[in-house]
Amino acid sequence: MDIPSLWQELEGVLTPMLAGFRSKRSFWVEQKPDSTLLSEADEAVQEQIIKCVRAADPDGLIIGEEGVNGADALHGSGPSDRLWIIDPIDGTSQFVDRDGREFCSVVCLVENKIPVAAFVLAPEIGPDRGAVCISLSGKNEPILINGRRASGPSLSGQHHRASVTRSSGTNARPYESKLSAHGYQLKVRATSQTLDMVRTCIDIAPFTDPALESFGLFYRERQKVWDGAAGICMAYAAGLYVGDGAGRERTAIDIALDAAEPIFDSTLVASDAVAAQIVVEGSKR
Structure with missing residues (x-):
C-alpha cells in the first residue's frame, strides 16, 4: 500500500474542501452530549476521508469520531490487522470560529495495535493562513512537514x-x-x-x-x-x-x-x- 500517495491525495482533496466550508456564511453546528461540537463539515470531511482510505485499503477496519465507531464499524471487506482512526476536524470549536486557526484533519493507521503512520492537515496555521501538513508514512520513516524532514522540538523554550x-x-x-x-x-x-x-x-x-x-x-x-x-x-x-x-x-x-x-x-x-x-x-x- 502506497501510504505517501494516500497522504498526498488527502491533502489535495481536503485543503480546498475545508476552505470551502470556512468561506460559507453559515453551516449547521450542534452540541454533542459531551459538550463538544459537531458541524456539517465534520460529517462531510469524514465521509471524504473514508472514501480515500477505502480506495487505498478495501480490507482495513475504520473507526471515526462522527458515528463510524462501535462494534459495527470494526469491519472491512476482508480480514485485516489494519485499523484506520479518523478525526475529520480536531478542534471544531476553532473551526467554527472565524478567528480560529488551530484545527486539523487527522488520520492514523494502526497495525496490530501499534500506530505506524499518521496524517495531520492543519489548513490555516501557516503564513497567510496557509496549510501545514505533518505526515509519517510508516515505521522507520521520518516525520515530514510540508514534505521536509521535521526537526525535534525547539530547544529554545x-x-x-x-x-x-x-x-x-x-x-x-x-x-x-x-x-x-x-x-x-x-x-x-x-x-x-x-x-x-x-x-x-x-x-x-x-x-x-x-x-x-x-x-x-x-x-x-x-x-x-x-x-x-x-x-x-x-x-x-x-x-x-x-x-x-x-x-x-x-x-x-x-x-x-x-x-x-x-x-x-x-x-x-x-x-x-x-x-x-x-x-x-x-x-x-
Missing part, C-alpha cells in the same frame, strides 16, 4: 511550555502549580489536542505564523482515541516517552476499540522526565 488542557470550568489540578514552579508556562485551554501533541514531538514553529512553539510535555485525562492516536504515533517516531498519569509506559493502543467511544484514561507525552514525574505524582489519587 521547549522546557518552558506544557499542554495540560482540561475541560472548561474544571479546577486546576495539583501538578499545575508544581509545573509552574518548575518553570513551565501552562496551556490549559483546549484547541486541538492533536496539534498540541505534534508540537511536543517536533518543531513546527518555522512553518507557522504566528509561530506555534514547542511543548516539553503533553498531558490529557479521558482522551478519546481519535484525539490521541496520531500524536502517540508521532511520539513513538520521535523517540519520546509515552505513558499515562499512573506512570505506566504505553507501548500500544491498549484500550478496547469496539467501544462506542474508545477513551484512554490519560495520555502523557514528554521530553522532560522531571516534568513527567511531576504530573505522575500529582495525578495519584
Whole structure:
C-alpha cells in the first residue's frame, strides 16, 4: 500500500474542501452530549476521508469520531490487522470560529495495535493562513512537514511550555502549580489536542505564523482515541516517552476499540522526565 500517495491525495482533496466550508456564511453546528461540537463539515470531511482510505485499503477496519465507531464499524471487506482512526476536524470549536486557526484533519493507521503512520492537515496555521501538513508514512520513516524532514522540538523554550488542557470550568489540578514552579508556562485551554501533541514531538514553529512553539510535555485525562492516536504515533517516531498519569509506559493502543467511544484514561507525552514525574505524582489519587 502506497501510504505517501494516500497522504498526498488527502491533502489535495481536503485543503480546498475545508476552505470551502470556512468561506460559507453559515453551516449547521450542534452540541454533542459531551459538550463538544459537531458541524456539517465534520460529517462531510469524514465521509471524504473514508472514501480515500477505502480506495487505498478495501480490507482495513475504520473507526471515526462522527458515528463510524462501535462494534459495527470494526469491519472491512476482508480480514485485516489494519485499523484506520479518523478525526475529520480536531478542534471544531476553532473551526467554527472565524478567528480560529488551530484545527486539523487527522488520520492514523494502526497495525496490530501499534500506530505506524499518521496524517495531520492543519489548513490555516501557516503564513497567510496557509496549510501545514505533518505526515509519517510508516515505521522507520521520518516525520515530514510540508514534505521536509521535521526537526525535534525547539530547544529554545521547549522546557518552558506544557499542554495540560482540561475541560472548561474544571479546577486546576495539583501538578499545575508544581509545573509552574518548575518553570513551565501552562496551556490549559483546549484547541486541538492533536496539534498540541505534534508540537511536543517536533518543531513546527518555522512553518507557522504566528509561530506555534514547542511543548516539553503533553498531558490529557479521558482522551478519546481519535484525539490521541496520531500524536502517540508521532511520539513513538520521535523517540519520546509515552505513558499515562499512573506512570505506566504505553507501548500500544491498549484500550478496547469496539467501544462506542474508545477513551484512554490519560495520555502523557514528554521530553522532560522531571516534568513527567511531576504530573505522575500529582495525578495519584
